Amino acid sequence: MATIAAANSLSTNDSWVLNTVFNPENALVQARDLVDDELAPSLPNVTTEQLEAFLATEGEILRSPQQPLLEKAVEQLSQIIAVNPDYASAYCNRAQVLTLLIGDDDHAGQSSTTTTSSPSSDKEPRLVRWADLSNAIRLATPSDANARVSRLHGTVLASAHIQRGKIFWQAAAAARLKQAQKNSGDDPHDLRAVQDMDSEMLEELANREFELAGRYGNEQARTMATLTNPYGRLCGGIVQEAMRADWTVGG
Numbered sequence: 001m002a003t004i005a006a007a008n009s010l011s012t013n014d015s016w017v018l019n020t021v022f023n024p025e026n027a028l029v030q031a032r033d034l035v036d037d038e039l040a041p042s043l044p045n046v047t048t049e050q051l052e053a054f055l056a057t058e059g060e061i062l063r064s065p066q067q068p069l070l071e072k073a074v075e076q077l078s079q080i081i082a083v084n085p086d087y088a089s090a091y092c093n094r095a096q097v098l099t100l101l102i103g104d105d106d107h108a109g110q111s112s113t114t115t116t117s118s119p120s121s122d123k124e125p126r127l128v129r130w131a132d133l134s135n136a137i138r139l140a141t142p143s144d145a146n147a148r149v150s151r152l153h154g155t156v157l158a159s160a161h162i163q164r165g166k167i168f169w170q171a172a173a174a175a176r177l178k179q180a181q182k183n184s185g186d187d188p189h190d191l192r193a194v195q196d197m198d199s200e201m202l203e204e205l206a207n208r209e210f211e212l213a214g215r216y217g218n219e220q221a222r223t224m225a226t227l228t229n230p231y232g233r234l235c236g237g238i239v240q241e242a243m244r245a246d247w248t249v250g251g
Contacts, residue, residue, distance in 0.1 A: 035154035035217040045086035088139035092160045095132040136160040154216035162221045165209030172202035
């Protein structure tokens with residue numbers, strides 16, 4: 001798709017906004033080379049030998065997604081984190097397992113009854129998951145935002161960002177529902193970080209997370225970033241309103 005040429009009267013930001021409106025995928029194209037398949041598998045804060053051992057252990061832990069084994073997986077991943085608190089992958093994997101345990105109730109406002117014997121068993125699983133995703137991103141994000149990373153490194157970052165993006169998106173939907181019901185009922189999510197945000201802000205945060213996940217090679221995230229792009233969605237809404245008005249006048 002052709003992009004809009006920046007006129008002399010437009011600022012760099014204005015040109016970016018216009019290009020994004022008419023080509024929402026534009027913002028992702030420039031960042032698609034952050035994952036370098038020629039780089040050896042690596043993650044910050046761990047040696048090659050440690051990484052090989054950790055990955056083998058995680059592979060065994062995550063071999064079966066069956067419910068009785070999920071709680072055991074949380075416990076085992078918690079043990080890895082306790083011994084290796086700077087290992088990003090374990091946080092990301094524990095968050096994924098917690099998502100499976102939370103299940104469909106995650107966006108329905110129902111509290112999870114999941115219990116484990118892990119060190120975090122006294123905390124609400126959704127809060128543990130949120131902290132895990134934030135820790136994974138903090139530990140794995142390069143200091144240079146444009147630094148190229150290995151496929152493994154990119155996978156960890158992409159997974160953490162897309163999971164967090166989905167949480168923001170679900171929170172946005174819950175916020176819209178709550179507003180439609182005139183703020184009646186309990187808050188359907190327990191994340192302190194987002195309780196005071198409106199749906200538009202949450203959607204923008206979700207879009208940002210999907211964009212970041214796309215930068216690290218996740219194709220699903222790239223699609224989600226395009227679909228949730230606020231400028232593209234705004235443009236689509238304007239076009240729909242114009243078409244609706246045209247039909248009314250012409251009908």
